[in-house]
Amino acid sequence: MKMTIVTDVHGNVLGAVQGHSLSESKDGVEATVSFAAGHSTHLVEVDDDLATVDDIDEFQQRLRGHLQQHQQQQQP
Template identity: 90%
Template sequence: MKMTIVTDVHGNVLGAVQGHNLTESKDGVEATVSFSTGHATHMIEVDDDLATVDDIDEFQQRLRRHLQQHQQQQP
């Protein structure tokens, strides 16, 4: 599953949005998710079952793990 993870200037995970598209249009209305300067977005693939995790601590732990794996793969 595609997910966009948002981090602050210290690398702390602030949140995540399912998908890589941060703009949505419906019935002539367009909304865009944006973040303050210094925040970074990381567009990565995560386990499909992450969308079903109900425990916030487990969710954040798994987000951090996926983010670390993604960053290790970057040159």
């Protein structure tokens, strides 16, 4: 599953949005998600079952794990 993980200037995970698009149009209404300056978005592939995780600590831990893997893959 695709997720966009959001981090602050210190690399702390702030949250995630399902998918890689931060805007959507439906029935003439358009919505866009934006973040304050200094925040970063990371387009990451995560486990499909992450959408069903109810425990916030587990969710954050798994997000951090996926983000670390993603960042390691991006290094030359």
